[in-house]
Amino acid sequence: MLEIKQLSASLEDGKVILNGVDLTVPSGEIHAIMGPNGSGKSTLSYVLSGRDGYEVTGGSATFEGKDLLDMEPEERAAAGLFLAFQYPVELPGVGNANFLRTAFNAQARARGEPELDAVKFLRAAREAMKRLAMPDDMLKRNVNVGFSGGEKKRNEVLQMAMLKPKLAILDETDSGLDIDALKIVADGVNALRGPGFSALVITHYQRLLDYIVPDRVHVLSAGRIIRSGGPELAKELEATGYAPMVADAA
Amino acid sequence: MSAALRTGTESFLARFEGLRARLPGDLVARQAAAEAFRSAGLPTVRDEAWKYTSLRPLADNDFREALTSVEGGSLPKIPAIEGPRAVFVDGRLREDLSSLPDTLHFTRFANDPSFGTLSRPDQQPVVALNTMLAEDGAVISVAEGVDAGTLVLVSLAAETEGRSVTFHPRHTIRLAEGAKLTVVELSVGRGRYLHNPVFSIEVASDATLTHIRLQNEAMEAFHLATIYATVQSRGFYDAFTLTLGGQVSRAEFHARLVGPNATVHLNAAQLLGGKQVGDVTTVVVHDAPNCASRQTVKNVLTDKARGVFQGRIEVERIAQKTDGYQMSQALLLSPDAEIDCKPELQIYADDVKCSHGATIGELDDDQLFYLRARGIPEQEARSILIRAFLDDALQSVSHEGAHALLEQAIDGWWQRQSASAA
Ligand SMILES: Nc1ncnc2c1ncn2[C@@H]1O[C@H](COP(=O)(O)OP(=O)(O)OP(=O)(O)O)[C@@H](O)[C@H]1O
Ligand SMILES: [Mg+2]
Numbered sequence: 285m286l287e288i289k290q291l292s293a294s295l296e297d298g299k300v301i302l303n304g305v306d307l308t309v310p311s312g313e314i315h316a317i318m319g320p321n322g323s324g325k326s327t328l329s330y331v332l333s334g335r336d337g338y339e340v341t342g343g344s345a346t347f348e349g350k351d352l353l354d355m356e357p358e359e360r361a362a363a364g365l366f367l368a369f370q371y372p373v374e375l376p377g378v379g380n381a382n383f384l385r386t387a388f389n390a391q392a393r394a395r396g397e398p399e400l401d402a403v404k405f406l407r408a409a410r411e412a413m414k415r416l417a418m419p420d421d422m423l424k425r426n427v428n429v430g431f432s433g434g435e436k437k438r439n440e441v442l443q444m445a446m447l448k449p450k451l452a453i454l455d456e457t458d459s460g461l462d463i464d465a466l467k468i469v470a471d472g473v474n475a476l477r478g479p480g481f482s483a484l485v486i487t488h489y490q491r492l493l494d495y496i497v498p499d500r501v502h503v504l505s506a507g508r509i510i511r512s513g514g515p516e517l518a519k520e521l522e523a524t525g526y527a528p529m530v531a532d533a534a
Numbered sequence: 535m536s537a538a539l540r541t542g543t544e545s546f547l548a549r550f551e552g553l554r555a556r557l558p559g560d561l562v563a564r565q566a567a568a569e570a571f572r573s574a575g576l577p578t579v580r581d582e583a584w585k586y587t588s589l590r591p592l593a594d595n596d597f598r599e600a601l602t603s604v605e606g607g608s609l610p611k612i613p614a615i616e617g618p619r620a621v622f623v624d625g626r627l628r629e630d631l632s633s634l635p636d637t638l639h640f641t642r643f644a645n646d647p648s649f650g651t652l653s654r655p656d657q658q659p660v661v662a663l664n665t666m667l668a669e670d671g672a673v674i675s676v677a678e679g680v681d682a683g684t685l686v687l688v689s690l691a692a693e694t695e696g697r698s699v700t701f702h703p704r705h706t707i708r709l710a711e712g713a714k715l716t717v718v719e720l721s722v723g724r725g726r727y728l729h730n731p732v733f734s735i736e737v738a739s740d741a742t743l744t745h746i747r748l749q750n751e752a753m754e755a756f757h758l759a760t761i762y763a764t765v766q767s768r769g770f771y772d773a774f775t776l777t778l779g780g781q782v783s784r785a786e787f788h789a790r791l792v793g794p795n796a797t798v799h800l801n802a803a804q805l806l807g808g809k810q811v812g813d814v815t816t817v818v819v820h821d822a823p824n825c826a827s828r829q830t831v832k833n834v835l836t837d838k839a840r841g842v843f844q845g846r847i848e849v850e851r852i853a854q855k856t857d858g859y860q861m862s863q864a865l866l867l868s869p870d871a872e873i874d875c876k877p878e879l880q881i882y883a884d885d886v887k888c889s890h891g892a893t894i895g896e897l898d899d900d901q902l903f904y905l906r907a908r909g910i911p912e913q914e915a916r917s918i919l920i921r922a923f924l925d926d927a928l929q930s931v932s933h934e935g936a937h938a939l940l941e942q943a944i945d946g947w948w949q950r951q952s953a954s955a956a
Contacts, residue, residue, distance in 0.1 A: 357903060357906040358907075358912065369907075373904035375901055377921070377925035391908075
């Protein structure tokens with residue numbers, strides 16, 4: 285599904301952030317990425333989703349065999365890539381329902397699938413919100429404006445539930461969630477789990493991985509994957525911290 | 535004054551001399567206006583009130599009188615909106631295209647040529663020009679306590695092969711105590727022309743006039759509108775202007791709050807591209823206690839367009855507990871676009887709340903990326919953010935038909951804009 289080879293990227297000022305990332309996420313698998321603050325986890329997710337401001341200096345990233353780095357952000361989304369932002373963006377003056385439907389229909393159009401009318405869409409959105417224990421009025425509000433930290437994260441998961449991506453990158457979607465919300469969000473991800481769905485779950489906490497049990501865990505440090513392993517690797521990290529691993533890699 | 539502006543002034547004066555015998559109404563007032571216009575001339579950028587808006591391109595034209603009847607001439611389409619209407623073609627009422635409501639009293643200026651007492655041709659040369667040359671217009675009154683519904687006031691400029699015409703409609707709107715009316719004013723046209731309307735508006739106690747203006751003139755046209763309004767106790771003058779058309783345009787408001795607890799809203803949005811210049815100038819005078827005024831003016835500017843907002847609030851000594859608010863926000867979509875903003879507060883009362891502010895910005899990259907990361911193509915994402923920028927100003931338009939029309943006009947503007955960029 286996702287194949288990243290020797291991916292290197294720097295900021296426009298030349299500062300190197302990603303330094304030869306190798307990572308493969310097969311179809312149907314969920315992988316977790318852990319790593320110290322500033323190691324490049326969000327940068328990796330931005331580079332994969334096509335944000336401006338980074339220069340890819342080497343390597344490749346393909347999604348279902350297509351060269352991801354050659355596509356516009358909206359093309360990547362329509363191809364089935366979804367990024368749940370670490371810091372969801374506020375859109376004053378843009379209604380949440382309208383935003384979701386516009387996104388849904390833009391992707392449908394790009395894929396040559398039928399668009400949903402407002403009534404059908406609202407029904408589907410309300411159902412998804414019920415599952416995420418989100419109050420209905422969040423659809424009427426402006427996107428993320430005045431949402432609490434946890435509400436913003438849930439709103440990201442709502443978008444994921446509606447857009448049904450093939451590959452979801454969840455960048456610290458668990459940060460700022462209370463325990464109940466954490467379970468709800470994990471249920472949201474697990475509901476999509478299946479042969480056609482993969483996820484890259486970026487997190488600092490082992491706890492999330494109790495609910496979303498990953499197939500693989502990777503440790504990103506200074507822009508490189510320095511260790512990969514099974515779910516037990518997260519437990520090891522919880523006990524030892526990153527320092528011994530980082531020292532080993534150096 | 536530049537030679538061009540002097541020549542422009544002279545040719546308008548010559549037109550007045552040629553027409554004067556045929557013009558309806560008070561020739562003395564017209565003569566006085568002509569004197570004022572002769573001495574002031576077309577305003578130049580050296581006039582403080584016209585510092586940011588040059589009429590040079592207007593003066594360069596060889597304007598003629600509009601034809602009395604446009605036979606078989608092609609008329610632009612009237613924007614789709616339901617309701618009774620008064621349709622003017624090149625400034626003259628076309629009864630065959632109009633359908634007037636019986637909830638209000640309507641005559642035409644040609645039959646009831648009164649200039650009223652609100653306008654100041656001695657201070658505003660553009661109003662002097664109108665006073666000199668006005669031939670027709672809408673004279674509307676709504677009786678006490680009557681809710682007259684909606685009237686669509688349409689100005690069409692006909693296709694005039696090779697002729698640059700000017701027309702100077704003179705409109706009067708009077709609402710008696712407790713009356714209500716919504717006027718949806720639409721200006722559209724083809725070719726190169728000057729549309730120079732003057733409005734005299736009187737809102738009596740407890741009356742509400744909603745005045746929604748869509749200025750969608752031809753891109754080569756000039757639109758210079760001056761609106762005088764007085765509002766009595768608890769009355770409400772609620773104006774919204776959307777400016778899309780015209781190479782040079784100005785909407786100049788003079789609103790006086792003369793009775794306690796009166797309210798005025800002068801909201802506006804301008805969406806300009808190419809080398810368009812769009813000017814919103816407001817003077818709000820608080821001349822009674824406990825009145826409120828609100829102005830939110832939004833500019834979306836691309837290419838080499840220039841937006842102007844000059845807003846003055848005057849609070850007289852008697853006007854205690856005044857609540858005045860003024861906000862100018864501009865979105866610059868190109869490095870060559872420009873906004874000129876001049877707020878002015880003149881406050882003689884001591885217990886007042888007056889605030890004003892101005893912001894200038896570009897589209898936010900993070901917001902744009904967020905939308906695109908959800909699959910929304912770049913052009914559509916931009917249009918969503920522009921629409922969002924306009925949202926709080928547009929929300930002030932609660933009239934459904936007018937709101938829909940404004941939304942359509944904004945969509946149309948964006949489509950033209952992205953087509954010409956492509
Ligand atoms: N636009 C930018 N300008 C300057 N520095 C940047 C920029 N983007 C990223 N960086 C730097 O790149 C490094 C990696 O940042 P990134 O956000 O990818 O880290 P992270 O692994 O997601 O960290 P965290 O766990 O704190 O979220 C950091 O040192 C950060 O300061
Ligand atoms: Mg991060």
